[in-house]
Amino acid sequence: MARCVEFNEVEKIEKAMNVFWEKGYNATSMQDLVDAMQINRSSLYNTIGDKHQLFMKCISNYFDNAMQELKDKVANETSAKAALIKVISDKADWIISCDKGCLGMKTIFEIAPDDCTVRNVMSKNNDIFIEFLATIVQKAMDDGEMDDSEDAALMAEYIATSFTGWKQSYILNGNPIKIKKMSEFLIKNIFK
Amino acid sequence: MARCVEFNEVEKIEKAMNVFWEKGYNATSMQDLVDAMQINRSSLYNTIGDKHQLFMKCISNYFDNAMQELKDKVANETSAKAALIKVISDKADWIISCDKGCLGMKTIFEIAPDDCTVRNVMSKNNDIFIEFLATIVQKAMDDGEMDDSEDAALMAEYIATSFTGWKQSYILNGNPIKIKKMSEFLIKNIFK
């Protein structure tokens, strides 16, 4: 009957995501996005929507990918303790390897405080992440690999907030050794 | 000989700072600033400079104030341990009480990754802050109030990065109890 969409939406979303990742929401212009996505302006507005809608899709895609990766990673480990160590040290490696900021943290500090829609999504995603971490922590406690005098949820939150702190440190100092040390310190701390 | 400036620069800088604090650098327009500062556009450009220069003055002023407050606070405590506890619990209270984001953290995540000038200033300020914390930690260690098997600088960094994590948590969840718990957890952790 009629012509149909000629581009793969997920693929385009990912290209847009990289631009937001690098520049942040406000500093990214529609021109930047159109250029990077290699898509027509009209097509963009017709199929995905405006800048804000596109951004929402980007952060959802960002989280979904990260969460899937995390789950796969954990599934490959034999114990809860090993899984936690893997997750923590991989996060440290990731922070060190990535010279851009972090789309998630950038969004939380730049956009979330003033944008209710964004804040709700980020908050929900964060809850899912923390809850997932908490189940592993709980398992480690149940298996006697970890001191269980502390609340598992608080422990998970403690781990997650540490990641944010590391990212801040790396943005400012760009010192990989410091990040490594802090991750080792965290691991030592939670298993002591 | 000639007419002289009729406004107090520091006072105006503080008004501008509040706007940046609330909206972030990119989302703040010169119009917003002119309105808030109650100053003429020309006067602004003539005496302070452009948006970026104004911003630099704002973050410097922000840090100087915070640092002075911190030093006063510490000076009023009798022991290094008491000072650390005071600093940590006050930070938790501050995070809870402030519904805006945090100018410092906002700047680090939004601007610092792509703006070398800003990054250098923030990095230097952060170093000063960490170093100051480290001296207190070291004193607590020397006085036997704290386990000295860990590096004081790492400990200071650990405390500072925790603050960032708490702010993230509070932006997303707005849960004061959680912040309180995390601050208690931190205090318990560093003195154990």
Next chain:
DNA sequence: TTCATTCTGGAATAATCGTTTCAGAATGAA
């Protein structure tokens, strides 16, 4: 008061912003 100097208010600038519009090319069932 005079007058060189400096500040002030508002208009003007050029560039860029996000978004819309529309003619025409591409599509694919009939």
Next chain:
DNA sequence: TTCATTCTGAAACGATTATTCCAGAATGAA
């Protein structure tokens, strides 16, 4: 091939951006 439909490319939109300019008011030493 036909033709209704949908996508595409580029131009155009009005609003807003940061910044500059300039005429005139204010200033204060001479």
